[in-house]
Amino acid sequence: MSFDYDLFVIGGGSGGVRAARVAAATGAKVALAEEYRMGGTCVIRGCVPKKLMVFASGYSEMFDDARAYGWDVQDGPFDWGRFRKKLHAELDRLEGIYRKLLDGSGVEICDARAVIKDAHTVSLSTGKDVTAKHILVATGGHPVVPEIDGAELGITSNEVFLLNEMPKSILIVGGGYIASEFAGILNGLGVEVTQFYRGAQILRGFDDEARGLVAEGMRDKGIDLHLGTNIVEMRQATAEDRNEEGHAEGMPMEQGRPASVAPSGDGKGIWVKATNGTTKVYDQVLFATGRTPNTTNLGLQEAGITVGRRGEIVVDEFSQTNIPSIYAIGDVTNRVQLTPVAIREGMAFVETVFKGNPTPVDHALIPSAVFTQPELGTVGLTEEEARDIEPVEIYCSSFKPMNHAFAGREDRVLMKLVVSKETRKVLGCHIVADHAGEMIQLVGIAVKMGATKEDFDRTVAVHPTMAEELVTMKEPLRSA
Structure with a gap:
């Protein structure tokens, strides 16, 4: 049977891009579809922008340290608008590099949503159907918003980088690495940070002694961390709520580049009631309560692909699904949700399928x-x-x-x-x-x-x- 491509990759994140490029280097005819922006979660709305914000947030303590070391420096306010403009310019640059690498490798780019039609066919949102000997799903995951009254007023880690104002106060819900990282970031940028986690200690799954010291350090830096606590209810705050709280306004709005997310919708703030009985108004609420694979409306069930109870694509040690021609790598498989792991899985896939060297993915001892x-x-x-x-x-x-x-x-x-x-x-x-x-x-x-x-x-x-x-x-x- 003749196919349009040897490999069709769905998803332009780090894993999908690496697999496409390396497969193309073997002489295979490869195409890749991405419906949003090339680079995926890590480059566009995850690791890269987050780490740049970590760097930015660290300077608040550096001013104090510099004075202690003899430097005559003065603190100044953090300019979110100035930083955000440069941040998005950097993300644009990185996306351009990803596209250039794909193009230079001979990979055909399809700026469209792709849905699996059958074992060898992909339907594009452009209306075109294409066939491939092998299909690789690398669609990643997305944040989950809990089922709480008023939850639609909050944001997730995806929207943090799009805020057109830095809020004066924020409630972060969650105790994993994303919640705890953003607590430190926003605290360092001058935001009044409260963090709720329903468990007994943040960073579940990490060493108890280590996560205890992290929690202690976060509190010492001014983060109001509440363990064993969750949201019962949240709603748009009223003027009366705000007056009771003595609420302050957010930082100045960025000029020049439009944004899609205001501090709390209409700027009135969000009233929150907690399981400990307390109530408070926050400029913003950030949910970091887990992530789920991007498998909805992807055509998986129709194609007969086995999906797990958390929505993940079930694969074997070679990243192969129960449909022999279809593979999956990265967060969509819900194995180890780390960018370097997705890249390794993509490399192992190419070794197995295009180089005739069956290579299981090694998930042991990952730093x-x-x-x-x-x-x-x-x-x-x-x-x-x-x-x-x-x-x-x-x-x-x-x-x-x-x-x-x-x-x-x-x-x-x-x-x-x-x-x-x-x-x-x-x-x-x-x-x-x-x-x-x-x-x-x-x-x-x-x-x-x-x-x-x-x-x-x-x-x-x-x-x-x-x-x-x-x-x-x-x-x-x-x-x-």
Whole structure:
């Protein structure tokens, strides 16, 4: 049977773009459809703009630190409009690079929505049907808004970057990495931040000791964190509500570039009632209560593709669905929701399908970072996970680093190793500190290679650094 393409990719995010480019390099005829903007969640409304906002938010503390180190500097107000204009220009530039890379690789770009019609056919919103020997779904995911009265008044992480004003106050609902990261970001930009999380501690799934220190650091920086708390009801605030709260106006509106999201719809604020019985008016409410795969109206059920109970496309270790010609990678499979993982899955797909080298995706020992303030870097097992598997030793050090101590800040850092008693392998490493993400990337190499505690001990320390603690902790703090 003759097909229009060897591969048709649905979704122009990091995973889909990488798979399309690498497949095209093998000589395959490849097309890719994207209905919104090239670059996907990471580039357009996720990792990249978020990290730039993390950088921006850090300067508020740097002014204080600079004075402590002898510099005569004065604080100034944060200009959201000026920053946002440059932020969107950068996102436009990156999207252009993605398009250029695809074009340069010989991939045909379809600026259209694509729906699967059958095992080898895709229907485009342009009205055209195309056929392909292989179809790869890489449509990613989107934020979930909880079913709460008045929830339509809130926003998600998708809309944060489109705000035409920086709110004076905000309630963030959620306790995962997105909620906690934006709490730190907005707090650093001068917003009065309240965070509700229904669980007992934020960052569920991370090491208990590490997430406890992150929560403590967030509170120390002024974030009003409420655990075991959720929203009961929310509605548009009335003038009476606002007068009772002594509500203040938001920061100046950006000039020059239109935006689609105002602080709270009509600027009156949002009245919120919490499960603890308190009520308050906020300029804005941000929901960061989870994400779900983009599989709605994609034609999956009609094509006979198995979909899981959370809406994810079910795949095997080679990212293949139950329909042999159709594969899926990235967040749409709800395996590990990280951009580098989607890219790795895309590369493994090409190795398997176009290079004749069956390559299962390796999801073990993936380093990751949470860009909270303080930052968290982690790889491998948590203490809690490890002790349920085998006897372990815990090497841990928490201290006030030199740069913070000199500046008079109370911030503490954590360096923690989880070590198998039997094999002496480092099963996990957890760092809470400035630049923890940078450090955990390098530690991840050693952990992935199977380094033992003695391998760490044999490594000479780099002094004076925070990270030297990772190779100087000689005695375990405890056994578990």
